[in-house]
Amino acid sequence: MLRVIGKRLLLLVPTMIGLSILLFAWVRALPGGPAVALLGEKATPEAIERVNELYGFDRPWYEQYFIWAGRLLQGDFGTSIQTSRPVVDEFMRRFPATLELSFLALIIAVGIGVPLGYFAARRYGKVSDHASVILSLVGITIPVFFLAFILKFIFAVKLGWLPSDGRQSPRIDATHPTGFYVWDGIITGEFDAAWNAIVHLILPAVALATIPLAIIVRITRASVLEVQNADFVRTGKGKGVAPRTLRTRFIMRNALLPVVTTIGLQAGLLISGAVLTETVFAFPGIGSFLATAIFQRDFPVLQGFIIFIALAYALINLIVDVSYTLIDPRVRVQ
Structure with a gap:
């Protein structure tokens, strides 16, 4: 290993x-x-x-x-032309915001996508299966920025249920030792600040999670369909293996490899693809700052931020490859 x-x-x-x-x-x-x-x-x-x-x-x-x-x-990524601050400092100020947003979006995409894809495969050919396929197609085709504007207009402007921009309300006087607002509120005991940060994350996270959610549903459905019709599953049924064991150890475990690959790729894309979402919701992460850097032709920021994102993407894929050995012992043997 x-x-x-x-x-x-x-x-x-x-x-x-x-x-x-x-x-x-x-x-x-x-x-x-x-x-x-x-x-x-x-x-x-x-x-x-x-x-x-x-x-x-x-x-x-x-x-x-x-x-x-x-x-x-030498670890010197240059100085931002916009702010005259080191690029590393600018990245460290904004990366926690993007990481929080991407993490919540990934939780939504995986937490809904995997069970929904599995349920659709188990109900193959029925109304629920067709509905999941149609909804996943809609989720893939809707542009992120358009969905972000719709969510913002309905839930922030019209209904007033959720905030429309920022990471935290200005009235919240909170301390931020790590830059991760939710975690900072928990470790400092400022639970009102942590909840306020979560509320500010909901709309951008839902908008950002839509496309990964749709892709995960489709991949999970296809993978489960392929595995549940395999010979070893039919053999297990014939030998009287318990249905729960059949679902967890035979079907789901063998169907997870392509799903985990997809989740890893989507995690990398979430970190690098939050530009439009952060811009719509005025979310102060690396995406919105990167968009400003493009318009301002801030070469050091563009070069430094993209190198950082590429490294993060490569490390995420390495973690996904290592996780294969935990899911499928055959990979460990090879």
Whole structure:
């Protein structure tokens, strides 16, 4: 197992090098530039030249890349052009918000998607099965930003049941030692602050969870359908295996591998795909800050944040691969 993990971590090195090259080229290919975004369209050529010289954007592209890559290896991700703060500090300020949002969205997607997909497979061909297929198709096709606006209009504006933006109400005077507002409220005993943070998470988490939920339902349904018609399941039935054992140890355990793979991929996408959701709900996470960085041509933030997200995505997939050995002993033997 340790050898497999070591190999995967070694493969991560050329992957990140290739990503850094592509990322550097993509950022430099964006129309405009940091100087124009910072100074405005009416900025003089002399002022633009001074800003480019200040940040080193007037140097050859290969020289810029090697300077950036060298600093990256030393843990220096640069300084944000927007805020003049280190990119690492900006990321650490906003990552807890995105992680809380993604975690709740994943709980919703898995907690509803897996049981619903299993139930649909067990009721194959019936009304409930057809309804789950139709609802999953609707969930996949509805754009996240459109659903976010609908949820915000109905539950925040019209009904007033839930807050429409932010992580916490301004009236809440809470301490945040870790930056995870829900956890901070629990460990400090400020349970009203923790509940208020949860309430603020509900609408964006539901909007963000819709597409992963629909995908998990479809994958779970297809996987369970395939396994429950397998020969070893029919053999178990013929030998009189208890229905509960048949469902848990024979069907569900063997159907989990593709489901776990899907959950891992969706977890990575939730972290990287919260841009629209955070923007609609004015949620101060890495997604909304990344969107602002694109418009402001904040190269250090774009490069640093995307590298961070790619590392998180790769580590999540590594955890998923390791979890295979816990689900299926055959993977452990291989």
